[in-house]
Amino acid sequence: MATALELLRTAAVPVPLIGDGVDRWLAPRVVTALRAAGIRTLADLTLRVPRRRRWWVGIAGLGVSGARQIEAFFAAHPDLSDRARALVVTTAPDDVVPWEKIVVPHEVDGTMGLHRAPRASCVLRANNDYEAVQAWLSLHEAPATLRAYRKEAERLMLWAIVERGVALSSLATEDAVAYRAFLRQPSPRQRWVGPASPRTAAEWRPFAGCLSTRSRGYALSVLSSMFRWLIERRYVLANPFAGIKVRGAKQATLDTTRVFPKASGSS
Numbered sequence: 001m002a003t004a005l006e007l008l009r010t011a012a013v014p015v016p017l018i019g020d021g022v023d024r025w026l027a028p029r030v031v032t033a034l035r036a037a038g039i040r041t042l043a044d045l046t047l048r049v050p051r052r053r054r055w056w057v058g059i060a061g062l063g064v065s066g067a068r069q070i071e072a073f074f075a076a077h078p079d080l081s082d083r084a085r086a087l088v089v090t091t092a093p094d095d096v097v098p099w100e101k102i103v104v105p106h107e108v109d110g111t112m113g114l115h116r117a118p119r120a121s122c123v124l125r126a127n128n129d130y131e132a133v134q135a136w137l138s139l140h141e142a143p144a145t146l147r148a149y150r151k152e153a154e155r156l157m158l159w160a161i162v163e164r165g166v167a168l169s170s171l172a173t174e175d176a177v178a179y180r181a182f183l184r185q186p187s188p189r190q191r192w193v194g195p196a197s198p199r200t201a202a203e204w205r206p207f208a209g210c211l212s213t214r215s216r217g218y219a220l221s222v223l224s225s226m227f228r229w230l231i232e233r234r235y236v237l238a239n240p241f242a243g244i245k246v247r248g249a250k251q252a253t254l255d256t257t258r259v260f261p262k263a264s265g266s267s
Contacts, residue, residue, distance in 0.1 A: 016077055018043045030069055033061035037112060045070065046080055058112035060119060096162060096191055096206060098199045099130065099154050108161050113169025117234045124233050129157065129168040132235045136226055152222040155206045162191075169236050176223075176240040183216045217246040 016025050020042050023031045037059045039045050056067035074080060110116070110129030126132035133153050140146045157168050159182060164175055186192035186207045194205030211219065220241055227239035 016042060016080060018046070018080060025073060027066075027069060030062065030066040033059055033063075033066060036060065037062075038106070042080060046074070054114075058114060058116055096158050098204060099157060100199075102158070102161070104128075104130070104161060108165065108167045108170075110167040110169040113167045113236070115171075115236045115238050115240075116169050117231075117237050121234045124235050126235065132230060132233075133157065133168070133226070135233075136229050139229075149222055149226070151206075152219045153226060155219070156223055158206060169230075171240045173240050173242075173244070176220075176244050180216065180220060180244060180246065183211050183219055185210050213246055213248045217248075220244055220246060 018041070021040060022034050022042060022045060025042070026034070034040070034045065039059075056062045056064070056070075106112075110132070111127060113129065124132055124135050126135055137146060137150055137153065140149055156179060159179060160166055160168050160171055160175070163182070164171070164178075166175070192205055193207045193209060194203050196208050197203040197205075224239060224241040224244070227236065227241055230236045231239060
C-alpha cells in the first residue's frame with residue numbers, strides 16, 4: 001500500500017501534447033461540436049481558433065460555455081500555442097496565381113468564416129467561399145459579364161488570403177476600406193501587377209496596372225452586389241462593402257455585356 005501511494009505521489013502529472021485528440025482533454029459536448037467542424041486534435045484547435053472576440057460563432061453547437069472551457073484549457077497550458085505555431089512554416093508568397101491553382105489553407109477557405117450564416121439556413125450547397133462565389137458566377141451567362149465579375153471576385157479573394165490572412169467570409173468593413181485603397185495602387189507591385197498574360201502563364205498577375213477611378217468604383221459595386229447575393233442565399237450575415245464608394249466614380253451599371261479595357265487589369 002505504501003509503495004502504491006509513493007508511486008502515485010511521484011508520478012508525472014499528465015501534460016497535453018499538441019497531437020493529442022480533443023477528446024482526451026475536453027468535455028464530450030465540446031468534443032462533439034469540434035469534431036463536426038473538422039477539429040480533431042489540439043493542433044487543429046490551436047491553429048483554427050482566431051484570437052479575437054466571438055471566435056466560436058463559426059463552430060455550430062459550441063456556444064459561449066464551450067468556448068470558455070476551451071479558453072480556460074489553453075490559458076492553463078499556454079505553451080500549446082507555441083508548439084502548434086512551430087509546426088507551421090509561413091512564407092509570404094512572391095507570386096499570386098489564379099484562384100483555381102492556389103491551395104487554400106483550411107483556416108482561410110471560409111469553412112469557418114467569421115461572418116458565415118448558420119449552415120442550416122443556407123440555401124447553397126457550398127462548403128467554402130470559393131464554391132459560394134462560383135455559385136454566384138454561374139448565374140451570369142454572358143461571357144463578358146462572367147469574365148468581369150470573376151476578375152473582381154478573384155482579386156478580392158486572393159487579396160484577402162495573401163495580404164490580410166483571412167477568408168472572404170471573414171472580411172470586415174475595415175478590410176473593405178483597406179481594399180479600396182489597395183485598388184488605387186496594388187502593392188507590392190511585383191506580386192500583384194504584370195503584363196496581360198494567359199492564366200496559364202507564370203507571368204500572370206491579377207492587375208495590369210493601377211485602376212482608374214471608374215474601374216475602382218465598378219469593382220466595389222460588383223463586390224457589394226456579390227455580398228448582397230450571398231446574404232440573400234444566407235451564406236454570410238453581412239456585406240462589408242455596403243456604403244463604401246469611390247469619390248468621383250459614377251454609379252456602375254452591373255448588368256453589362258462589356259468589360260473595361262485590359263489596361264485596368266489582367267483577365
